Amino acid sequence: MAGVDVGFPRPDCARAAVVVLRYPDLTLCEQVVIEQQVDFPYRTGLLAYRELPAVLAAVARLSTQPNLFLCDGQGTAHPRRFGIACHLGVLLDCAAIGVGKTRLSGRYQQLGEQRGARAPLMVADEQVGYALRSRQGCNPLYVSAGHRISQESAAEWVMRCCRQFKLPETTRCAHRLASG
DNA sequence: GCGACAG
DNA sequence: ATCTTGTCGC
Numbered sequence: 001m002a003g004v005d006v007g008f009p010r011p012d013c014a015r016a017a018v019v020v021l022r023y024p025d026l027t028l029c030e031q032v033v034i035e036q037q038v039d040f041p042y043r044t045g046l047l048a049y050r051e052l053p054a055v056l057a058a059v060a061r062l063s064t065q066p067n068l069f070l071c072d073g074q075g076t077a078h079p080r081r082f083g084i085a086c087h088l089g090v091l092l093d094c095a096a097i098g099v100g101k102t103r104l105s106g107r108y109q110q111l112g113e114q115r116g117a118r119a120p121l122m123v124a125d126e127q128v129g130y131a132l133r134s135r136q137g138c139n140p141l142y143v144s145a146g147h148r149i150s151q152e153s154a155a156e157w158v159m160r161c162c163r164q165f166k167l168p169e170t171t172r173c174a175h176r177l178a179s180g
Numbered sequence: 181g182c183g184a185c186a187g
Numbered sequence: 188a189t190c191t192t193g194t195c196g197c
């Protein structure tokens with residue numbers, strides 16, 4: 001499984017990181033970090049147009065072929081049901097999950113405090129994902145399907161990737177390379 | 181018209 | 188996302 005993230009060392013420079021971790025031990029198998037100029041500005045709902053080009057360039061340099069991608073940002077929990085995880089999944093023709101740290105679309109009812117507790121993310125009568133408590137004492141993660149995966153499986157895979165922390169190990173590893 | 185608004 | 192110190196809680 002793979003994790004992708006993008007950092008901006010300079011306002012016009014995107015640093016994309018892709019990591020491939022082996023399941024179930026979640027040990028690092030491969031990593032790629034690239035930098036390239038960005039032209040598209042950040043716009044709520046259009047994140048893919050700003051971050052995906054760099055991510056795709058990094059993925060292209062991978063020697064391993066991941067069977068699942070965890071992205072920073074939404075999948076179907078998006079105003080047009082097509083967040084960055086959907087874009088990535090379609091373009092790479094691979095399963096993808098959207099993992100947002102904050103909410104974009106959808107409302108949900110209060111969920112349990114225990115790790116693993118979850119509540120459907122709803123837009124009118126349509127479920128667009130899940131608010132998922134990956135760690136006790138933390139705000140929930142907003143998980144939604146990106147491509148070739150169900151919402152239920154997406155939530156399960158995210159939990160499998162979360163160990164000691166709120167964020168999936170894939171995301172933490174990629175974020176460390178792209179930013180901190 | 182007002183508020184919300186991934187990274 | 189990025190700029191930044193101390194602080195509260197498990």
